[in-house]
Amino acid sequence: MIRIGLDIGGTGIQIGAVNEENRIIKEASIPTRTDLSFAEQVDQMVACIKELLNPAENPELTMENVVSIGAGIPGLASSDGVVINCTNLGWRHVPLREEFQTRISKPFFVDNDANVAALAESIAGVSAGSSSSIFITLGTGIGSGIIIDGKIWKGYHGIGGELGHMILELDGQPCSCGNRGCLEQYCSATALIRMAREQVAVHPDSLMLKLAEGDARKINAKIVFDAKREGDPAAEKIFRRYVKYMGQMIANLVNFIDPEIIVLGGGVSKAGSLLLDAVRKEFVNYVLYDERPQPRIEIASLSSEAGIIGAAMLS
């Protein structure tokens, strides 16, 4: 028994066969081809799956053994397998399940990539065994997934889980969504980099600028954390401000949802214990019942394979 997971991204599609121990036993990837029609894109994915299923390589790898196929997308999908919106791939209201099932007659599921990663962590990662978890990806934007009793909480109308667009500041920073003050503008990698660039503009002697070879446009999250580790005062200032925002975001989740565990993933989470230790200390300052036991805050334990494993686990 195997399950197929597709991690559909803006530049590439990772496809893997996952066994009953939640391990990827074979993996392949194809480029994302936005120049192709939707039907041709699905053809391309199906061809890759069929190639993957080579029993000569591993007797488990047969179409008969495939229980289900799941896909994670950077966008919104409805529970009946229609992709409502997936900007990177140019998809709007496309029937992904239907298109797949005319080619491979297996149960097919599709969900948002942050939900998929949240599910993967809750089954095979750091939140495994928890009764409730919230997964947050700190990347270009902010994605999130809520897992309750092993299931993805998508909301009644399927429009929930958009933590990044909760408002943290009235009339705050303008956001790409058209609103102001969205969390994404304070806690994403993009926000951290924006703050660092503003800082080096007034502190051109900052180590951050040196690490970016004198070009503020080359500053990334890693540079901020590296400079902070070296004691650079400008980086220290940005770090403290970022940790404050992170602490307030997490406290909001604790005050309202109080999950068993909150998992941090995405590029920024690679800062590891430097960020984790600071955030763990910070968020309690904003929790109403701060003397009670608090949710665990952890860094995601699965790396890029989360996308395939989580997609394969969809049901």
Added chain:
Amino acid sequence: MIRIGLDIGGTGIQIGAVNEENRIIKEASIPTRTDLSFAEQVDQMVACIKELLNPAENPELTMENVVSIGAGIPGLASSDGVVINCTNLGWRHVPLREEFQTRISKPFFVDNDANVAALAESIAGVSAGSSSSIFITLGTGIGSGIIIDGKIWKGYHGIGGELGHMILELDGQPCSCGNRGCLEQYCSATALIRMAREQVAVHPDSLMLKLAEGDARKINAKIVFDAKREGDPAAEKIFRRYVKYMGQMIANLVNFIDPEIIVLGGGVSKAGSLLLDAVRKEFVNYVLYDERPQPRIEIASLSSEAGIIGAAMLS
């Protein structure tokens, strides 16, 4: 079969017997006596319950018919029936269940009053039959309760559901909890009144001040809404600002949780359709997927009896 519900408030305790149709068949009340010891307070409540159970009046009213007893408190309780904090009654870490059960040997439950009201609405009120709902009390402060599949979501550590202390504005208005920018400082009746008082200080010709007999300290939520209905420009300004805050709070809930229904209760909700219609229009402006179906927003349908009915429904 009947259930007993206690609505324990800072000034009075409402006690009722609730039948299988979720109707209160008999009700009584006693004053809250903070001068008594905790054991004496429980004695007082138990005496009231025993008096309530008069089969001569209604044959259903017997102790044998009592399935369970539940209490709603303006504070925090743990799942093992210990009241962790209930400032109005002076309770801290008191074993309410244990104390009750030494006097009446029946299943006993205790929960926060906003959770209790949320449960009542979801069983016998406007959110009855919904698979998920969020109830918000707009009063002196802001209370909230989340109901999922008929059960109160209390969070893993029992510290969730505190919507009023989620941060809506970084470094915003100072809150009684010690933090800044809590929702309670923007969407409660207290917040509305604060804004109105600030407004009449600069617009002493406002109808709001006239309705308050010239005394800004007498301004309440009803006066703001009455003046707005009469077209008072200062009240109109406050109303629009309040609706904007309400819209952003509700959009945050939609973007993250997306419940089937959001129910507004508490004093401010008595403004009825004036407030409801404006809020329904406003929140969608801040929702990420604004072209998708949205949660229903409704005014609570149970009035003061929600506290007894919800407490009786605890399990």
